[in-house]
Amino acid sequence: MTPRAGVTVLALRPSAIADRPVATLEDLVATLEPDTVWVFGPERDPQAFARARSVFDAPAVHPPLETAGDGPLARRVLEPASPDDGNGSSLEIAVTPGTRALRAEPDATSRTLRDGIAALVCDNVTTVTRPTTLETHLDGAAALAEALPAGAVTTVLTGSEPAGYDAVWHLESETGAVRDIDHETVGGVEPLAEDCVSVRVRGAGPTEGYDDRGSIATLTLTSAGIAGVDTYDVTDFGLEAVTGIGPKTADRLANRGVTTRTDLLETSSATLTDLPGVGRERARTIHQHARVLETGEPRRLTDASLPGADWYEPPLCLDIETDGLSPTIIWQIGIYDPATDDYRAFVERDDPSDPASVLEAFCDWLFGMHPNRALLTWNGWGFDYRHLGAFVSKHVPYYAEEWESIPKLDLYLWAVNNEHALLPGRTNELAVVADALGYDDADTGLDGAATAAAYQQFMRTGDALAWDRHEAYCEDDCRALWHVYECLRDAPQASSAGSSSGDSSRERTATTSANGEADRGTPTSDRSSSPTEETEQTGLSDF
The missing domain is CATH 1.10.150.20 (5' to 3' exonuclease, C-terminal subdomain)
Structure with a gap:
């Protein structure tokens, strides 16, 4: 993992550790190097807690067992494993078994949370959507409003919301009624008013595409809040x-x-x-x-050349950002040119109701300046190429023929679906593979779901995003793609590594063996596609 400044918290359900071999748990800890282990509540699971304390060197926290004799809150100091290596200093959190305990002594709780606490862990804080009205409310809002300090933003960590969930609920201090919900938290948040309780809810629970029982998340906690969230499955x-x-x-x-x-x-x-x-x-x-x-080194399984490797100029690395899985706009198109080490971003910052302007600017540049260059993506046939083709045909149809004729390459398709290489990442998500191959990312703390949610907020409210941060995220994906490409290009070919170049008829990941056993695959969001398959963009599965 790329180190981040702060304290790393490993968050997982009791079921993720209860029946797992000790060797698997030791590999998990050795890989993720957590400073603290958070075993979710709100239900008590003493056996899972005891197993965590027995296997992990890092201290473990299990909210239902953490407050005996301490009243509604227990204060816990989180120490970085290596405080002298530049990864940050200690932090203090508050832990509670649930919102009911907060209401027992609301004044004492409020004073504690004002006193230098980085976050409150409360596992039964969750959002609930009423299917009849499609309205979403915050379960436990009244208890939070009564116990949390007004005129301040309190970060609440919960295992009942998926990892990556990040929204600020502004509540009436007396009733818990919702005044506003802020989904755009880039650059920090401020309380809505002095008489308002602002609750920043950060999820750590299972995300779409991961088994609920085995879902794992790591959160990097700093004095300023959560600096990053990564998700895994225990089968990784x-x-x-x-x-x-x-x-x-x-x-x-x-x-x-x-x-x-x-x-x-x-x-x-x-x-x-x-x-x-x-x-x-x-x-x-x-x-x-x-x-x-x-x-940690990739392995070429065949002697097949990488896509575009024999061409005169390297392909242009492409990544897009949209407003969701069924997009109404492609609002950012990023292009990295490995030949010149230049990056260019086409971003719609002014009028989100106009999907044509970004496409037109991108096509003007691409066909005007680089008409003979190929494009390269990571799982592009599952998302980027598919949506770009549809949007170009609809909004800038005079470029449709040129778009169809330009060479489109997909490194994920080549490596994974076509089984030309094995990758060292715990999943086949681009960021995970690039990190395993030593790529030093920009540490934006974003993913596809976060950028989509942020732009939806911009579409609703007109409030500007932290554009530089979102552009940096897209650029990171483009540069990470080329980093993976270079690592695969430089890896020994199968014949020189002592394998037969004809050994390409391998069983695919996530296939079912002859005895009916479903073998390990990547989460749904990480699987690649051929040009005819319908899959979604890696990183948007949380959306």
């Missing part, structure tokens, strides 16, 4: 992180004393082949991917 760690190994195969390996990837690499191909549903090709893939994960 241990043996199940290896392509071709699902829970049944992992159990069979454990019965043979194989519990780590180091053990796996020392296990013969013959032993793997003898396992039910594991043939020779699958055993080879298991060994290859285990080595990739252990070394």
Whole structure:
């Protein structure tokens, strides 16, 4: 992981650790390096808490068990694991078993939260949408309004909202009635009024595309708030992180004393082949991917050239931002040119009801300045190319023929769907793969869902975004794409690495083996597509 200044909190449900092998949990901690482990409430699970305390070196917090004898709140000091390495200083949080406990002593709670507390952990704070009216309210708003200090913004962390959820609820201090909801939190937030309780709700729970029972999040907490949120599945760690190994195969390996990837690499191909549903090709893939994960180095499975590798000029790296999964506007188009190390952004900042202006400016530049250059994306056939094609045809139809003729390359399609390479990321999301390959990102704290939600807020209210930050996020994706491309380009080809270039008929990730076992794949949001498949943009799955 790219280090961030602050304290890293690992947030997970009890079910994510209850039945997992110790080796899997040790791999999780060694990879994510949390400073504190937060085991979700609001239900008590002493066994999961005890397991967390036994396995993890970092201190564990379980809200239902944290307040005995301390009243409605327990204060906990969070220390960075290495305070001298520049990763920040200690922080203090408050923990409560629920909103009911807050109402027991509201005055004492308010005083505590004013006294240098970075965040309040309260797992039963959640949003509820009434299906008949399509209105959303904050469950526990009245208790929060009574106990939290007015005229200030209090950050509340909850496992009942998905990781990445970030909104400020401004409540009447006496009744808890909602005055306003602010979904655009870039650049910090301010209280609405002195007599108003402002609650910044930050989620850490399961997100779309991840198994609810195994969803994991890491939050980087600073004195200024949450600096970053990353999501994982517990199957991204241990043996199940290896392509071709699902829970049944992992159990069979454990019965043979194989519990780590180091053990796996020392296990013969013959032993793997003898396992039910594991043939020779699958055993080879298991060994290859285990080595990739252990070394952090990608592996070329064939001698096929990377898309555009033999062309005179490298392709232009492309990324788009929209207002959602079914977009009404492509409001940002980013282009990175590896030949000149230049980045260009086309952004609609003025009129979100006009989807043509950004497209026209982009097409003017592309066809006018680079008519013979190819484009390169990460899962572009699942999102970027599909929506760009539709929007160009609809809003700038005079460029439709040129758009159809320009070469469009997809590195994700080449590496994953066409099985030319194995990647070292715990998932195949671009940011995860790039981070595993040593890319130093801009640390914007954004993802596709956050940028889409922010632009929707801009469309509703007209309040300007922190444009520089959103442009930096798009640029990061473009530069990260080229970083991955270069790493794959420089990786040894299959023949020089001692593998047969014909060994390309491998089982795909997330296939079902002969014995009916569903093996590990990436979350739905991370899977790539061919030009004819209908998938969504990686990073927007939370939206």
